[in-house]
Amino acid sequence: MGGDHGPAVVVAGIARDAAEWQAKGVRFLLHGDQGAIEAELSRTPKAKPLCDVRHTDKVISSDEKPAQAMRRGKGTSMWNAVDSVRQGESHAAVSAGNTGALMAVSKLILRMMANLERPALVATWPTAKGFSSVLDVGANIDCDAQRLVEFAIMGEAFHRAVHGAANPSVGLLNVGSEEQKGHEEVREAHALLRESEVKLHYLGFVEGDDITKGTADVVVTDGFTGNVALKTTEGVARFVRDELRAALTSSWLSKLGALIASAGLRRLWRRLEAPDGAPFLGLNGIVVKCHGGAEAKGFASAIHVAVNLAQSQYASEIERNLQQLTKALAEHPEVREAPSETIE
């Protein structure tokens, strides 16, 4: 029921790749207003045979606070979707609804893995080489070294499951490549990743421009820096796009040139698009957030992320590596004891 466009986008998103879901044996359990959903399904014959509907007339609205959602969310479509993952009835939940509420409800129902305190959000950047996965981009503002290594572990498993890289490389975001640079937390995480038993393909420090160069498949940072990097990138991309449009409509000659080059320009816009669908990493269960304003194509992309994660070894890989991290921390007690305030 969530997102700006409600069930229409969800059903149309399923229909886009209906043949693939049919072939893979993927089925969908749609939570929400039965009448509204069935009306959409009857208009969409490709999606209909793949879907079951679970009725509820309760919804979490887009302006509800996370705390309200946790107290009053029981029985809503969002709550039921996440709860069906806990009960083993579904392998993953996908929602375009209220992000804060989805995170709070998911955490409450599914609980976090191991020592994690809250889910990490991963964002996908298009790069010169394909895509890079950057995390955390939102929820974890202050991160100690252990948290950063946990992000590395989760991001690596995510990237393998979703982008098919056998051995994704991992970089730690910093302000320079020298060992003495950056926050204490970043330097400690660097030491842990290089020396520990957590066997990741760790490249060392990377800088902001390495994200779009595709230097590392997975770029690890705290939620404050990651969120600023993501929003800054969105801003720059929008600014360049607006300026390009202005430049190509500034005279009739430019307009003519743009018309003639339109196939190339369409290719450009496609290249700059990041796929939709960001999982909350670190939960005991798969929950994928789709952009609230997503159209069918975006929702379909989020479904692909959920299916790829559900059909991979993602959860067991993370669990195994988190156990290795616990061992490594026992061998490097100085990292665990390092003063690192976590203000949240």
Next chain:
Amino acid sequence: MGGDHGPAVVVAGIARDAAEWQAKGVRFLLHGDQGAIEAELSRTPKAKPLCDVRHTDKVISSDEKPAQAMRRGKGTSMWNAVDSVRQGESHAAVSAGNTGALMAVSKLILRMMANLERPALVATWPTAKGFSSVLDVGANIDCDAQRLVEFAIMGEAFHRAVHGAANPSVGLLNVGSEEQKGHEEVREAHALLRESEVKLHYLGFVEGDDITKGTADVVVTDGFTGNVALKTTEGVARFVRDELRAALTSSWLSKLGALIASAGLRRLWRRLEAPDGAPFLGLNGIVVKCHGGAEAKGFASAIHVAVNLAQSQYASEIERNLQQLTKALAEHPEVREAPSETIE
């Protein structure tokens, strides 16, 4: 003598706007190898009458460490240029040399204002509305609330002097606009800027995408986040430019279109260019760093920054506002006593 192209770029940079410097009474004292510099001057009759040469055959190389530069830099062209500011012989120093060495030498010779520990680097972003000034983008990794407010004070005076805005607006970079969001340091700085006697045109929190929107003239952040935002922006801009070039050469039709629209596209590249020349803010004296790879146009732009700062009330404005901050902190002792580790 610094920069990738040595004295040729410095002399050509002066020559570009020789008429303006002549009219404004601006003169240049060039430090370095007399023979090399005079050879350039004799090839550049527009620059020659504006310049005096101060010979030295010592230089700081581009790979010298800051600590080496401080120990062994005496008598080099960089040292002498900064020292001429301390002696009152020059009003500002401009260099395209080794950044770390220039910062260390400047700090050693000129000393920091008030309580500041090290200079802040300001970067200029082109925006939908003109330019925004973002600081710190490099030197100050961990910043407490007081440091962030100092950046606001320095950035505001810089923006007025260089971009001519009478009352520049100031925003504090955060991950959301709500008061409870972000690091403790950011929330404390927000409280100080809103309530204190430091009379800035403070807008509150801004996010990463506000930088290119031009929401605030001056965007304040710690050096870690600012450096990541700057490098990420450079990476995204380069990626989009490369993709645009690829799209416009992908077929003969696209090539033809690009050729026809070339005036518009040239306008675009100009719009996306940030002016060169970043001052080290907070020194008792003006030192402007020009990009090492700058050509004459970039060096000319750095000279403009230096002249604008030297001919403004910039230094006295900063000093007055820093005094107001000291008063405000005395009235809000809780901010000064807040725990804020400064790891450097």
